[in-house]
Amino acid sequence: MPEIITKDGSIKQDSWVVVPRPADGESLDIPDQPALIPADLWLAGKEHFEGRDIGVWFDSHDEPELLDGLVNELPLIAVNFPKFADGRGYSIARLLRERFGYQHELRAIGDVLLDQLQFMKRCGFDSYALREDKDASKAARALNFFSQGYQAATDTDVPLFRRRAS
Amino acid sequence: MYVYDEHDRQIAAERVAQFRDQTERALAGELSEDEFLPLRLQNGLYVQRLAPMLRIAVPYGMLRSEQLRRLARITRDYDKGYAHFTTRQNVQLNWPALEDVPDILAELAEVEMHANQTSGNCIRNTTTDQYSGVQVDEIADPRPYCEIIRQWSTFHPEFAFLPRKFKVAVNASEKTDRAAIQVHDIGLQMVRNDQGELGFRVHVGGGLGRTPMVGPVIRDFLPELDLLTYLEAVLRVYNRYGRRDNKFKARIKILVKALTPEGFAEKVEAEWAHIKDSPTHLTREAIERIQGYFTEPAYDSLENATELLATQRFENRQFDQWLSHNVDSHKKPGYAIVTLTMKKTGTPPGDVSDTQLEQIAEVADQFSFGEVRVTHQQNVVLADVRQDQLFELWQCIEPMGFATANLNTLTDVICCPGGDYCALANAKSIPVAESIQRRFDDKDFLYDLGDIDLNISGCMNACGHHHVGNIGVLGVDKKGQEFYQVSLGGSSHHDATIGKILGPSFAQEDMPDVIAKIIDVYVDNRKQEEPFLETYRRIGIEPFKERVYA
Numbered sequence: 060m061p062e063i064i065t066k067d068g069s070i071k072q073d074s075w076v077v078v079p080r081p082a083d084g085e086s087l088d089i090p091d092q093p094a095l096i097p098a099d100l101w102l103a104g105k106e107h108f109e110g111r112d113i114g115v116w117f118d119s120h121d122e123p124e125l126l127d128g129l130v131n132e133l134p135l136i137a138v139n140f141p142k143f144a145d146g147r148g149y150s151i152a153r154l155l156r157e158r159f160g161y162q163h164e165l166r167a168i169g170d171v172l173l174d175q176l177q178f179m180k181r182c183g184f185d186s187y188a189l190r191e192d193k194d195a196s197k198a199a200r201a202l203n204f205f206s207q208g209y210q211a212a213t214d215t216d217v218p219l220f221r222r223r224a225s
Numbered sequence: 226m227y228v229y230d231e232h233d234r235q236i237a238a239e240r241v242a243q244f245r246d247q248t249e250r251a252l253a254g255e256l257s258e259d260e261f262l263p264l265r266l267q268n269g270l271y272v273q274r275l276a277p278m279l280r281i282a283v284p285y286g287m288l289r290s291e292q293l294r295r296l297a298r299i300t301r302d303y304d305k306g307y308a309h310f311t312t313r314q315n316v317q318l319n320w321p322a323l324e325d326v327p328d329i330l331a332e333l334a335e336v337e338m339h340a341n342q343t344s345g346n347c348i349r350n351t352t353t354d355q356y357s358g359v360q361v362d363e364i365a366d367p368r369p370y371c372e373i374i375r376q377w378s379t380f381h382p383e384f385a386f387l388p389r390k391f392k393v394a395v396n397a398s399e400k401t402d403r404a405a406i407q408v409h410d411i412g413l414q415m416v417r418n419d420q421g422e423l424g425f426r427v428h429v430g431g432g433l434g435r436t437p438m439v440g441p442v443i444r445d446f447l448p449e450l451d452l453l454t455y456l457e458a459v460l461r462v463y464n465r466y467g468r469r470d471n472k473f474k475a476r477i478k479i480l481v482k483a484l485t486p487e488g489f490a491e492k493v494e495a496e497w498a499h500i501k502d503s504p505t506h507l508t509r510e511a512i513e514r515i516q517g518y519f520t521e522p523a524y525d526s527l528e529n530a531t532e533l534l535a536t537q538r539f540e541n542r543q544f545d546q547w548l549s550h551n552v553d554s555h556k557k558p559g560y561a562i563v564t565l566t567m568k569k570t571g572t573p574p575g576d577v578s579d580t581q582l583e584q585i586a587e588v589a590d591q592f593s594f595g596e597v598r599v600t601h602q603q604n605v606v607l608a609d610v611r612q613d614q615l616f617e618l619w620q621c622i623e624p625m626g627f628a629t630a631n632l633n634t635l636t637d638v639i640c641c642p643g644g645d646y647c648a649l650a651n652a653k654s655i656p657v658a659e660s661i662q663r664r665f666d667d668k669d670f671l672y673d674l675g676d677i678d679l680n681i682s683g684c685m686n687a688c689g690h691h692h693v694g695n696i697g698v699l700g701v702d703k704k705g706q707e708f709y710q711v712s713l714g715g716s717s718h719h720d721a722t723i724g725k726i727l728g729p730s731f732a733q734e735d736m737p738d739v740i741a742k743i744i745d746v747y748v749d750n751r752k753q754e755e756p757f758l759e760t761y762r763r764i765g766i767e768p769f770k771e772r773v774y775a
Contacts, residue, residue: 144263144346146386150464153383158499174247174264181382194255204243205236209376211504212383218504219232219376220511 063166064187066180068199073186075135077116077168089113095137095168098125105129116168119147123154130161138184140169149182156183156213173201183213226287226596227372227518229337236379237334240341244268245327252324267347267385269340270326271648278646279318279326280343281333285353285371285395286314286599290586293597295336297582303329308582310567310575310603312639312688313392314352315343319646341379346387348378348460352394354403355600358519359608361556363397364415365423369515370452371395373507377453384460388467389475391460392432395425405601405717407431407439408693410477411459416446424448429459429489430481433687437723438478441486443493450507457505458497462489522594522609527559530612537616544619546668547630552615561612563593565605565627566637570662572626573655574640575603584625592618601690602639604632633676635744636662639690643683643700644707650683652700652707657681657736664737665744674744677757678717693717695758696743697724698736709736713743713769714761725766728774742772 063073075093080100087100093112101108101115102125114135117123130136136155138148148167155161166186167179173193180202189195211218229237244264251261265271269280281296296316300308303325309317321329333339342349351371358366374393378384384391394409396402399416406412412428425447431440447455459477466484468474481489538545553562565585568574577585585605589597592614593607600606605627610618622628631637638661641647643654658681665671680694684701691697697712708730715724731739746769751760761769 144386149383150461178382205239216504224510
C-alpha cells in the first residue's frame with residue numbers, strides 16, 4: 060500500500076489507486092477499491108459512479124475548468140506531475156481551490172519530490188504521493204523550509220505586504 | 226535603497242538553510258543530477274566549462290558599499306579574487322567550489338544579498354534604468370515597483386517551474402530606455418493616463434536568443450495598484466499554455482506569437498478578471514511603505530558648478546573628455562551622475578578584481594552616499610556626485626582604471642564571458658572585443674563617431690544582446706571553427722529593433738577590419754551630426770554589404 064504524506068508531514072497508508080487513461084478503443088478498468096480516474100471520463104459517465112469511492116485525476120495539460128461547479132462531488136482529486144519540472148499542476152491546484160472552491164482532499168501524484176512539497180502545500184495540495192525512492196521521513200522538514208512567504212496563495216490570503224501593514 | 230525588515234531577514238536565512246540541506250543531499254547522492262539541477266540553478270549555480278559559476282542577484286542593480294566590500298571578501302576567500310558584472314545587472318563568481326556555496330550564501334545574507342532565481346526556469350531579477358530616481362525626465366522612481374515585483378516573485382509557489390526563464394524590466398522615462406524593456410518577457414513602461422494617474426504600459430513577449438522579438442503592447446494602461454494581479458494573470462497563462470515540448474520554443478514570446486498579441490491579451494484579461502480584486506491587489510499603503518526606502522539622500526542645497534567645471538575642463542583635456550562622455554546631468558542642481566566604465570582595453574568587459582570592488586566602495590562612500598548601481602552595459606554608476614567634487618573624483622578613479630572616457634562609444638562594448646568561460650558558448654567573445662578596442666584607440670576619432678552600441682555574444686543565447694546592438698556580433702561554430710556573424714541596425718531603446726544580418730560570417734582575425742569598414746561606410750555617408758543608427762536607417766544595409774564583402 061503506498062505511503063501518502065499529509066500536509067503536516069505525517070505519513071498515512073491509503074488504498075486509492077490511480078487508474079491510467081485507457082488506450083484508444085479500450086474501456087476503463089476500475090478495480091474494486093477506491094480509484095482515481097481521468098477527470099473527463101468521470102464527467103462522461105458520472106451517473107454510473109454514484110455511491111462508489113471514485114475520485115478523479117488531472118494530467119498536467121488538462122483543464123480543470125472541465126469540472127467547474129462539480130468539484131465538491133468528489134472526495135479526492137489528484138493532479139499528476141509527469142516530470143517534477145512541469146509546473147502546470149501548481150496552477151491547476153490553485154484554480155481548483157481558489158476558483159472552483161474545492162473543499163476535499165487534493166493530492167499531488169507522479170514525479171513528486173521533497174523540494175516541491177512546500178510549493179505544493181502553498182498551492183492547495185494537502186496530500187502528496189512522494190516518489191517511492193525518496194525518504195518520506197524528510198518530508199516534514201521539506202514542507203516547512205520557510206516559515207512564511209511573500210505572496211498570497213491558497214494557504215493564505217494575506218500577502219506579506221498586507222501583514223506588514225497590520 | 227531597500228533595507229530588509231525581520232521578515233526579509235528570516236526568509237533569507239531560511240533560504241540559506243534550505244540550500245545547505247539541498248547541497249548536502251546532492252553530495253550524499255540522495256538527489257540525482259537532474260533533480261539537483263533546477264534547485265542549484267534557482268540559487269544561481271551553474272556548472273561551467275572550468276568550474277561552477279555563481280550568479281549573485283543585484284536587485285535592479287543597486288548595491289551599498291558594505292555589500293561591495295563583502296563581495297570583494299567573498300571573491301578573495303572563495304574564488305580567484307575577481308568578479309564579473311553581467312548584462313542583467315548581476316554579479317558572477319567564476320570559480321567557487323560547490324561545497325562552499327552554502328557558506329557564500331550565508332555571507333551574502335548577512336549583507337542582505339542572495340542568489341535567488343538568478344537562473345533556472347523561473348522569474349529572474351527585475352531590472353531597470355541605472356539613472357532611476359536621479360534623472361530629470363522620469364515619470365516616477367521605478368525602483369519601489371521593482372522591489373514590489375522582487376518580493377512577489379521570490380519563491381512564488383505557482384511559478385517556480387515555468388516552461389522557461391522569465392525576465393521583467395521596468396522603465397520610467399518616456400525619452401530614454403536604458404533598461405531595454407521591449408526585449409524582455411515583460412517590459413513595463415511607466416506612464417500617466419489622462420487623469421494623471423500612474424500606471425504601466427505592458428509589453429509582453431520580447432526577447433533575444435534564438436528567436437529575437439520586440440515585445441508587443443498588450444495593455445496600454447495598467448493602474449499601479451493592479452500591477453501584481455496582472456503579472457500573476459500573465460504568468461498563469463504562460464505557465465499553463467507555454468510550450469514545454471521544445472526548449473527553443475518555450476519562451477513566452479513564442480506563445481504570444483502563436484496566439485497573436487490580441488489573442489494573448491484576451492486570455493490574460495479573462496484570467497485577470499477573476500483575480501484583479503484578490504488579496505494580491507496592491508494597496509496604496511504597501512506602495513508608500515516601499516517608496517519610503519527610496520527617498521532622496523541628504524542632498525546639499527547647491528548651485529550648478531558651471532564656472533568651476535569650465536575652468537577645470539580648460540586646464541585638463543582628459544578631464545574634459547571624461548566629463549563629456551562619462552558624466553550625465555542630474556535632477557538636483559549642483560549634482561551629477563557619473564559612470565565608472567569597466568571597459569579598459571585589455572580587461573574583459575565587466576570584470577573587476579577584489580581590490581577594485583573595494584575601491585568602488587570607497588569612492589561610493591566618499592562621493593555618492595555609499596551607493597552604486599550596476600548597469601546592463603556592465604558599468605557602475607555613482608548616481609549622486611557633487612559637481613564641485615567631480616575633478617577630485619576623476620583624479621581618484623583615473624589610476625583605478627574606471628575613467629576610460631568611452632561611455633556609449635564603440636569601445637564601450639557589451640560582451641558576454643563567451644567561450645573563455647561559458648559552457649554554452651560557440652565562440653570566444655572577449656578577444657574580439659579587445660581587438661576592436663585596440664583598433665579604435667584614437668579617442669578623437671572615437672568621439673567623432675558618437676554613440677554606437679557594439680554588442681558581442683559568444684552564442685545565440687545572446688547574453689551580449691547582439692541583436693539589439695547598432696552593430697551586433699555573434700559567435701558561431703562552423704565545423705569546430707569559431708566564426709563571427711555581424712548584424713546592423715539593432716536598438717534596445719524606445720525604437721527597439723532587431724538588427725539585420727549583414728551576410729556570411731568572418732574569422733576572428735578579420736573582425737577589426739570588418740568593423741573598420743562598417744565605420745568607414747558610416748563616416749562616408751553621414752550627414753552632419755547624424756548618429757550611426759540614423760545613417761544606417763537612411764541608407765540601408767546594401768552599402769555596408771558592398772564595402773565589407775568587396
